[in-house]
Amino acid sequence: MTATILITGASSGFGAATARRFAKSGWRVVGTGRRAERLEALRGEIGDAFVPAVFDVTDEAAMEDALGRLQPPFSQIDLLVNNAGLALGTAPAQESDVADWKTMIATNVTALTVLTHRLLPGLIERRGAIVNLASIASNWPYPGGNVYGGTKAFVQQFTRGLRADLHGTGVRVTSIEPGLCESEFTMVRTGGNQQAYDVLYEGANALQPEDIAETIHWVASQPPHVNINQLELMPVSQSWGPLRVHREP
Template identity: 65%
Template sequence: MSRTALVTGATAGIGEACVRSLVASGWRCIATGRRAERLEKLVADLGADKVHAAVFDVRDEAARDAALDALPEAFAGIDLLVNNAGLALGTAPAQDASLADWKTMIETNVTALVSLTHKLLPGLIERRGGVVNISSVAANYPYTGGNVYGGTKAFVRQFSLGLRADLHGTGVRVTSIEPGMVETEFTLVRTGGNQEAHERLYGGADPMTAADIAETVRWVAELPPHLNINTLELMPVSQSFAGFQVARE
């Protein structure tokens, strides 16, 4: 029997790769995002029986609910929620950062994720489904300019663990995936479209690909039902940790 996943942020990067990977493994996917033409391409590539495009801004609860209420019957029972839609905006230190950017990150990475999870939880419990939340290494290692982005991803990790605790005994699985550097549109979005910044970050670094993370999500989702991956942190081999900074007089 085919299972159904809802993947947020499926117009690019990790979310799009998750849809491709899950569909290749026999899942049906509800692919969401704001850019309709990209979702339509996924439907055209993978088939309308496998992918349903749901176009909405995750921050817009009314638009989201209308899209979910209009799901075709074959897609209406959701077994897996992949909370992937998210973004970083800016790399400035807190004292120079834009408050509007901070609010956008919190509204997208935290508020919208919590709201969608809350909406889908009753159905996920009924179906003994799963939640995979895309956090980040930024949740675990602070870096300069990461301020609110790192804060939102730390929330996602801790919320995931809290959900695990609350869902004890329901059979619902919850996982926080915490990737390091993945080459996607992430840095273009973060820098307002700076191609040079994108190339500087990923160039020569052999970063992870969106498909690497998608395969991990698929693996987590398809484990035998008695197994739960609580948290999973991944990095490219080229990325590791640096020391503390010390300001001297």
């Protein structure tokens, strides 16, 4: 039986790579995003197995409208991948723009929970699955991570809460927590600073969006009785550093 996956933030990065990977395996794919032209390009690449749903995840009315327009079998979601999210800024908390904080919370927390709640009845009925994209920032704080790390810690804990609440329904829930991965994410975070992007990734052999897509596909391909609760991955080049100590002069 062919299954249907809905991927938020499918217009680039992890989301686009995941759409390609699942379509390659014979899944039907619903891809959401704000940029209609990118979703249309993805449909041109993938073909009839892909249906775009154009909306901003923070716009609940637009979300409802787009989901309401989906027709069977694309409206019958078996797997929800909550990928849409962003980080804004790298400044310490005391120098951050509170508007950036609000945008991260609205996108990474509020929108994710609203969409999940909207799709839960169908996922329960179909004994489906949910994959939430968190981050190593869920567990490991770093300077400038402040609210972004907080939102991803929420995603991790929300995933665990869903697992507890969905006990006995057959719905599987997983938190995927990537480390350094080369994608448009960093350009957004730095306000389009190409130099900062280049410095971050030069020689790092970072994870690629295709690595994340393959991981999500592996999680979804496990037998129905197997749930991967949490999966953290980093490139081999990345690990943990020593704790900082500030010394008084």
